[in-house]
Amino acid sequence: MTMHNPIDTARETLKQLTLRKLLPTPDNFERLYCEIAGVEPESQKSKLAELLFNAFEKLPVTDSSYKIALTKLRKAIQDEKWELVPQLVMDLSVLHQRSRELNQHWGSLILDLIKAWDTRNPEMGQRYKQSALERVVATFGNNPQELNDKLGNLVKNWLQPEMPAAAAEPPGSTSSDTAAAEAPAGSASAANDSSAWRDVLEYALRYGIAPRLLHYPDLLPQLEEVQLQLKDCSTDSQLTEFFPKLRSFLIRLELLSQEDERLVAGLANLMRLMLQNVAELNRGDSYLVGQISSLQAILAQPNISIQHIYHLESSLKEVIHKQGSLRSSLDEATDSLRALLDTFLSKLSLMSSGTGQFQQRLREHSERIRAAHDGEALNGIMQDLLHDTASMQDNLQSSQQELQGAKQEVESAQSRIRELENALEAASAKIKEDQLTGAYNRRGLEEHFTREISRAERSGQPLSVALLDVDNFKQVNDSFGHLTGDNVLKYLVDMIRHSVRASDIVGRFGGEEFIVLLPDTAAAEAVDLMQRLQRELTKNFFLTGSEKLVVTFSAGVAEWHRGEQDIDVIERADRVMYQAKLAGKNRTLSAES
Structure with missing residues (x-):
């Protein structure tokens, strides 16, 4: 039937609801009303929901999560599940906002960052990457959007270092950092339509x-x-x-x-200047040498980073605490020696006083002998003289024993003082050691490198450098934990020390990289030494719990050439070590061949 009067149509709609035994819901009323009025019922889908869906569908978002949420919204609208629509709309808004803020999702960005970090490039070492990453995180760590952008630029820079723009522009910076202050007034005319x-x-x-x-x-x-x-x-x-x-x-x-x-x-x-003056005024205090030289080394660097200062502060605190305990013992030993010397002088004074009294008694006996007129008087004088002589002998023996004991105590105190002074010097030298492995740290390594280069220049003898990098160290940490990784590094250092000469220097260059300085050694001999060490490592297992690990390393060897700095030799060794990694690991290559 077709009815044109809205009141009649509504009355008939109510009647049909009763006859058909339908619930008087708005949806049923609307459907029957349209049927009675003879008009096409409007879609049961909400117009607002349709408009929202169309708006979200037109947004240029390619994220899979966004597409899944959009599909769920379409299905909810089609199935008329309106209670799901508000939450889906909010989810889509959040996903869209994230897609606007981030150029790359964090998951893929972190994977790319790890890949770029592990990618070796002779022109971009690990120190450069670490410094760049720390600078970006420190600068943009409070802003996820900018941090995402800068980390993305950093990854591109590391993976494509040959691009001039990426290489020339510092990580984390943009070409527009200073352009705002020098842009011409007319450059903003194109932006008048937007306040972006x-x-x-x-x-x-x-x-x-x-x-x-x-x-x-x-x-x-x-x-x-x-x-x-x-x-x-x-x-x-x-x-x-x-x-x-x-x-x-x-x-x-x-x-x-x-x-x-x-x-x-x-x-x-x-x-x-103050450190230089302190060093000049305290030349005798050898235990200050390590601290002063470390501070001077930090101040001599062109770019002092906060990490250098924190590391030095931590090392100095440990050394100062240790030296404080040793210095207290040294002061006690010095006071003991001073007391012994006072006793020694007191005994000498008593001996001198006793000798003076004995001489006075001898003069008195001499006068009595000259005045004596009979044998009985002389006999009495002789008895007194014998008594005084025996008493003097007893005093001398007692003083001699006391002086001998004092001498032994003085020698013992001097020995203790020498031990404490040596311990203080050793504690001062600890600031140049790696706390984990006991090898020299970067500071100690640089000091020895400078000394060996100077010696090689004077003597004309060769100086070789071996750069070692533990193979698959990241997998060891991931599979067995960082404690096992630390034990692997200590095990490797022990093996190196047992294989090299006492005059060779072992230092930790950073992470799982180590440097061995080989004075009076040509590159070919250094390669043979590293290969022998590699064979020795493969013959032995490193035990961790019930697991047996074979520790291997790749190494690069370079021989110092006159005029080179330490970093030049290390970079040449690093390049061939990287080639050894690519060639299959557990091998040694020379930069001189």
């Missing part, structure tokens, strides 16, 4: 520059003025007025930063 550029600049001022002005309170009012003017900046004329103020602010900030750099350099120079 203004939001970006305001974000940079608020979160990039403002937190760094805590020590520059005079700049805060100028920054606030720049931020206020930026909010109202929408036309070319306003932009023309804005850029000079921004440029003025950035120039002032740069000048203050330069003052801070000069202040730090001045303090470093003062510290250097």
Whole structure:
């Protein structure tokens, strides 16, 4: 039937609901109403839901999670499960926001970062990568979006170092860092339809520059003025007025930063002079040599990183604590020696006093002998003389025994003092040792390298360097834990020390890399030595629980050439060591062949 009067149609709809025994729900009422009115019922799907679905479908998002959520939304709309729609819409909004913020998902980015970290390149060593990664994380760690972008750029830079732009531009920096202050006024005309550029600049001022002005309170009012003017900046004329103020602010900030750099350099120079003066005034205190030389080595570096300072601070605390205990024992031994010397002098004084009294008695006996007139008087004088002589002999024997005992105690105290002084020197030298393996650390290695290069220049004898890298060390850590990995490194150092000469120097270069300095050794001999060590390692198992591991390493050998610095030789050895890794590991190659 077809009815055109809405009231009649509604009345008939209620009647049909009763006759068909349907629940009087809005959906049933609408369906019957349209049927009675003879019109096509509108889709039961919500128009709002349809519009939302169409909007989300048009967004340029390729993420699989987003596509799955979009499919769920379509199915919920088709099945009229409206209670699911709000949550699905919120999920899609979150996924879309994430896709806008991140250029690359964290999972794939971390995998790419690990791959780029493990990829060796002669022009980009592990030290450079570590420094770049620390700088990016420290700078952008509080902003996930920027951190994601910068880490992505870092990975591209490591995987494609041959690109001039990537190599020339420091990690974590962008070409637009300084462009804002020098951009022409007309460059913003294309952005008049959007406030995106203004939001970006305001974000940079608020979160990039403002937190760094805590020590520059005079700049805060100028920054606030720049931020206020930026909010109202929408036309070319306003932009023309804005850029000079921004440029003025950035120039002032740069000048203050330069003052801070000069202040730090001045303090470093003062510290250097003070250390030099302390070293000159305390030449006899050999246990200070290690601490002073370590501080001087840090100050001599062109770029002092906070990691260097933290590492040195930790080492100095340990050494100072140990030296404090030893110094206390040394002071006690010195006081004991001083007391013994006082006793010695006191005994000598008593002996001298007793000798003087004995001489006085002898003079008295001599006068009595001259005055005696009979044998009985002489007999009495003789008895007194014998008594005085016996008493003097007893005193001398007693004093001799006491002096002999004091002498032994003095010698014992001197021996104890020498032991404590040697212990202090050893504690001072500990600052140059790797705490895990006992090999020399980077600081101690550099000191020995400089000494051996100087000796090789004077003597003309060869000096070879072997760079070792443990094979599959990451798999050992992943499979057996870092404690086992640490034990593997200590085991390798012990094997190296048993295989090399006492004059050879073993140092930990970083991570699982070690350097062996071989004085008076040509490259061919160094290769033979490393190959013998590799064969020895394959004959023995490293036991970890019930597992037996064969520890192997790849090595590169380079011979020092006149005019080279230590880093030059290490880099040549590192390149051939990398080739040994690619050639199958557990082998040694020479840079001289």
